Every structure is written in C-alpha cells, then in structure tokens.
Amino acid sequence: MDKVLSSNPAAFKMLRAMWKLSFIKIDDHENQALFDIILKENEENLADSNTHMQMENKYHQKLLQQTSKKDYIFNSKNILKLSSSGDTIKHEMALEAGIIxxxxxxxxxxxxxxxxxxxxVVASPFKPIDYMDKMDIFGYRRISGYETISKYLVIEIKKDDADTSVLSQVMKYVDWINQEYSFGDYGMITAFVVAKDFPQEVISEKDAIGxxxxxxxxxxxxxxxxKDLTLVKYSYNELTGELEFTII
Structure with missing residues (x-):
C-alpha cells in the first residue's frame, strides 16, 4: 500500500482514508493512478497476457456460479427491508445504498x-481518520462524449427529521467541493438534503443559509x-421495498 500511495500522492484521496469503510468507489483520477502503478509493476509479465487472461476467466466463471445463487444476492432492497420500521429507515448507511x-x-x-x-467521500483536510468529515453521497457528471466534468453532486442524509444544522453541514461540503474540485465556480455544484421530514424553520432558513x-x-x-440546494423528503414503501421521494 505504501508503494501505491507514494507512486502518485496527489491522486489518492479515498485510499488514504480507507478506515472502517467497505465498498468505497475511487474516482476516475484515483483509479487511473492505481491502474498505472499496477501496470508498471507488472510490465514484464504483460507479454504473457494470454495465460493471465485464461486464469482470470477461470476465476470469473467461479464467481458467476456463486453469485447466481439466491443466497449470494445483495441489493439495496434487502438492505432497506432489514433497516426499515414502517415508512422510516433506521440506518443512514441503508439510506445511502437506497439513494445510490x-x-x-x-x-x-x-x-x-x-x-x-x-x-x-472525504471532505476535509487530512487528519486522524475518525475525525475526518465525509460526504454521504458525492458524484459528478461529464459533458456527453468528453471526459470533461461539468457538474458535481453532494447529498447529505438524515434518517429522521432535519434540523437547521444540516443546512450548515451540507453547505460546508459545498464549499469543500468548490475549493477542491470546481476551483471557485459554485455553478458547477448541485446539492441536496434528504430527510424524513423538514420542519418549517428548516424550510424558512434554507434560502438564508443555502x-x-x-x-x-x-x-x-x-x-x-x-442557490442550487434542494430539500427532499423520503419515505419507505413496504409494498414495493423501495424509497419514494418528494421535493419540498
């Protein structure tokens, strides 16, 4: 891991903060840096690619055989069902999976x-991992047909009713994206807060804080x-096993 991280220090963000996390997805820039070091370390073996491809296909077929069994099915509906209580989800990580x-x-x-x-996704200067801020959901969109990123997404999630502090929290992440990704252009950012409900005081404060x-x-x-901050109410539908959303 040290060799990977030191191969391109500026590229690695999530891998440096992979602590008490599972199923994280690195972005394209970080993925390319990881791909680069793997290729460089295995350059001498690339000529024998046919042997490696045969081995890869063999293990891939074994994996498909296992995942085709119902016991190995893993999806957001199962996670939501296990975390639901009526029309409410009890765990924010389950909400993250459902929204994604x-x-x-x-x-x-x-x-x-x-x-x-x-x-x-990490949203603070590097410090002890347990004290780092992380965006619940982060994403981006490219211009169609090009690799150029034109828009960034941040979603802050609350499994219960929102309070006014969530507005300041999501705006902190908006400022981080502006600083680290869009470099001063707030117009490249769109933000959402998802919660079970929004008291009137939160709705009233949105335009002032957001x-x-x-x-x-x-x-x-x-x-x-x-002013691209949107408040969204969620509800869990027990019949369909899916999340339903309403824009405030």
Missing amino acids: DYISSTQGEIFGSWDYISHQ NRTYIKGIRPVESAEW
Missing part, C-alpha cells in the same frame, strides 16, 4: 443523471449567486 441505487436506476428523476457516484455569492469571469468580472 435509485440514482443509478432512474437516471434523471429527482436527483438528476450522474456518471460517477459514491458514498462517504446560498453563496461568487465571481465569474475575468474581463468583465460578473457577480453570480448560487
């Missing part, structure tokens, strides 16, 4: 369409205002 699955399958409804999406003023362009300079 919803975004991946609907591609446009409520949260929009995204090319990359992951959960528990906005940023920023500068666009050089000559001429243009002042712009960011």
